[in-house]
Amino acid sequence: MYTAFLVGTAGSGKSYLTNALTNYLRTNEVDVVTFNMDPGVYRLPYSPDFDVREYINIEEIMAEFELGPNGGLVAAVDLITSHAAVIYEEINNRSPDILIIDTPGQMELFAFRPTGVIAAKQLGGDNCALVYLMDVNLCREPYGLINSMLLSLSVQMRFFFPQLNVISKSDMIEKDLLDEIQDWLEDKFLLEDAINNIVRREQIEAALN
Amino acid sequence: MYTAFLVGTAGSGKSYLTNALTNYLRTNEVDVVTFNMDPGVYRLPYSPDFDVREYINIEEIMAEFELGPNGGLVAAVDLITSHAAVIYEEINNRSPDILIIDTPGQMELFAFRPTGVIAAKQLGGDNCALVYLMDVNLCREPYGLINSMLLSLSVQMRFFFPQLNVISKSDMIEKDLLDEIQDWLEDKFLLEDAINNIVRREQIEAALN
Numbered sequence: 346m347y348t349a350f351l352v353g354t355a356g357s358g359k360s361y362l363t364n365a366l367t368n369y370l371r372t373n374e375v376d377v378v379t380f381n382m383d384p385g386v387y388r389l390p391y392s393p394d395f396d397v398r399e400y401i402n403i404e405e406i407m408a409e410f411e412l413g414p415n416g417g418l419v420a421a422v423d424l425i426t427s428h429a430a431v432i433y434e435e436i437n438n439r440s441p442d443i444l445i446i447d448t449p450g451q452m453e454l455f456a457f458r459p460t461g462v463i464a465a466k467q468l469g470g471d472n473c474a475l476v477y478l479m480d481v482n483l484c485r486e487p488y489g490l491i492n493s494m495l496l497s498l499s500v501q502m503r504f505f506f507p508q509l510n511v512i513s514k515s516d517m518i519e520k521d522l523l524d525e526i527q528d529w530l531e532d533k534f535l536l537e538d539a540i541n542n543i544v545r546r547e548q549i550e551a552a553l554n
Numbered sequence: 555m556y557t558a559f560l561v562g563t564a565g566s567g568k569s570y571l572t573n574a575l576t577n578y579l580r581t582n583e584v585d586v587v588t589f590n591m592d593p594g595v596y597r598l599p600y601s602p603d604f605d606v607r608e609y610i611n612i613e614e615i616m617a618e619f620e621l622g623p624n625g626g627l628v629a630a631v632d633l634i635t636s637h638a639a640v641i642y643e644e645i646n647n648r649s650p651d652i653l654i655i656d657t658p659g660q661m662e663l664f665a666f667r668p669t670g671v672i673a674a675k676q677l678g679g680d681n682c683a684l685v686y687l688m689d690v691n692l693c694r695e696p697y698g699l700i701n702s703m704l705l706s707l708s709v710q711m712r713f714f715f716p717q718l719n720v721i722s723k724s725d726m727i728e729k730d731l732l733d734e735i736q737d738w739l740e741d742k743f744l745l746e747d748a749i750n751n752i753v754r755r756e757q758i759e760a761a762l763n
Contacts, residue, residue, distance in 0.1 A: 387622030413596030414623035
């Protein structure tokens, strides 16, 4: 069984990619299973085969501990570790070729809390990789791209899984800009030029005002 | 008016620091005003002078747009920009010496969405700084410390405010470990040594198994 964790900031398209990837793989007759790891999601664009919401009810947690949506999500994500072993066994019994794990909406709750790493190690199995989604809306400016890469690096230094960085929602921007982002990624001098252009433009604007 | 944005991952102690700082400053007769910028918080350890929840009701948003806690928080934080000008004017009329802004619980919603930066620029005024809280629980391991520093850097590259990095909740770990973290921060070779020790320990453990 190969496992792919889809990770990315809120709104980067994890659930939609889970849906699209699953459909694509199933069309190609690959036995793929999906696991929704987000206890706080209401609607998903796909029907998960395994679902953390069957084990964790965020509304009960919010009511029981008198927590708001913030605290409720933190507590619910922390609780995943206590169910991870059972969930892993169930998935393992089903034993698909590929397991796609759709991680919690707010990446920070999963990637920057100690419990997230513990849960990932428990669920990951031997052959796992992390797919990091860089929201194209954050990558369209040179500084935003650096920002996304830094976030990606900090995720990599947390899990130490083989990691693939993917620019998501790329159909939302024009082809020219996408090519430019590609250039920045391939040639750091072009990225430096783009930043210098911004600095120069700001200096000119400041001088004119 | 000087403005300080308190930013950090969920649970890093933003609200408690807002409380402690405000009490300290008031004891020293500084005119300080607090602004809660988190629409999704239920309980705060202090009474905010200005509160985004007076403008944005997360439960109404969740009901109206049929969103879960995730989507509700994202939408609520995005909505802050549309109220920022009015809130800024109200705070400016009050004109304190210092304004402390307690940012949303999940840093990602504020720091890694384009709307967060827009709201910060609107609210920040001319003399603003960002206080980045590095949760001591994330800093106690060498990799965790690097991780926190990368996150801090990516916040800095997003807002471009003068930024102060603060290790929060430092009373939760022993003095010796805190001194060690301090050494790692001051001498990168000591940090490298600490990482090499981990790698060596893992190699020995692997050889023994």
